[in-house]
Amino acid sequence: MFILDHNGQQPLHAKIYDQLKNQILSGELSPKTKLLSIKNLAGELSVSRNTVEYAYQQLCAEGYIYSKPRSGYYVSFIDPEFLSAAFHPISAYSPKAFANEKVYAFDFHPACLSPGSFPINLWRKLYTECLKASPKQLAFYSNQQGDFALRCQIQKYLARSRGVSCEPDQIIVCSGLQDSLSIIAPILRENHSNFAMEDPGHFISKTVFRNHSFSLMPIPVKSDGLDLEFLQNTNSTVVYVTPSHQFPLGCVMPVVNRLKLINWAETVGGVIIEDDYDSELRYFGKPIPALQGLHPQGNIVYIGTFSKVLSPALRISYMVLPYQLLSLYRRLFADYSTNVSLLEQRTLSMFMEQGYWERHLRKMRTLYKKKHDAIIQSIQHHFGDQANIIGQGAGLHIVLELVGNSLNETELINRAQEKNVKLFSLSSTYLHKNNNKSQIMLGFGGMSNHEIDRGIELLYQAWYS
Ligand SMILES: Cc1ncc(COP(=O)(O)O)c(C=O)c1O
Structure with a gap:
């Protein structure tokens, strides 16, 4: 049975198409069922014949129905095995399923x-300005490493606040830690196979590196951070660390240990991945400068995010690659596009440029x-x-x-x-x-x-x- 709502913006032929398609996929209309003729359905729904014909032709073109000359339209046979795989998961992931998650007080x-901490009104204003200013750019893919103006803002901010020394062309705007690590892992896999990580540490690093066939080596965390002696006794050549605020135990790696870690990387030809995820939020004393700034020419990948201060839902973060890895990045990722919306990048760039970020x-x-x-x-x-x-x-x-x-x-x-x-x-x-x-x-x-x-x-x- 058809219920055709004449309100709303969706064209009538699309509404007819959707209803028939859903009835076929849900099994309500079984294979070989004859559909009402174009004339009869148009009369029943009080719409023009063209409207129904348009919907039938679309369903025909996609294989949901077929026509028999001088007879009419019939429902195609679709294997129920594939139907259950293709159709039922939709309901499993529906908002209803999420709605069942218990909410705690x-x-x-x-x-x-x-x-309420997100600057909604200001963001909306800047976003609208960017929207108006970018008609040409919206017609095409944006820079693979991220909007250049944003990278310049990030570079200045990192130099000023974190002591990170880099050029904008070393920065890649990413959509979060998982995205950065998913770029880094295949780059490093060319020359490395053992990955050391703080234990305890952020779960996503172990998942991403395991998915790229690295052997994982957990390194215990002491009161001054990663246990360096333990690391030195492994055959790992890549290490993931959170030296300025160890996740989750919160300790800070002192400068002596940072220098030892840098020395370890130089000795074994290794790579340090520095995750500086929440350095903005230090409540006593001075901020602790990033490890990268101690040896900017070294093999240190620096990662930061806007998730801790602005919004984790924005999905904007960044990564600074040393030049040694940048050429590999450009070779392996030459065909990739950025995962981050240009408009959000430009809005953020303006937000930083106009001093709102610091405020x-x-x-x-x-x-x-x-x-x-x-x-x-x-x-x-x-x-x-x-x-x-x-x-x-x-x-x-x-x-x-x-x-x-x-x-x-x-x-x-x-x-x-x-x-x-x-x-x-x-x-x-x-x-x-x-x-x-x-x-x-x-x-x-x-x-x-x-x-x-x-x-x-x-x-x-x-x-x-
Ligand atoms: C250790 C660590 N790194 C990075 C992040 C930020 O991740 P993202 O940039 O993907 O939001 C978090 C977030 O909780 C974190 O705990």
């Missing part, structure tokens, strides 16, 4: 930003410092000496270590959920999962100060009473 996710940074640092202080105070208030805080003073999360509590991580998470509090597993950041430690990651970026305090109070009740 208190969510300590470690990578969530403060709702936004200052605002965000103040905002997140308040949240950081709120969670520290709340833990001290509710837990007293029954908990240690690991990795405070920077970023958007801390690690909480319970004292005199024998619950393992799964039990901690489950008990928290019973109190409507969502926690993120720390053990999943280890290469070999060990959930026996009484430690948990607590992100504070996405919660108000009041929610932080109430959430921490509920955690104490969940675990100690």
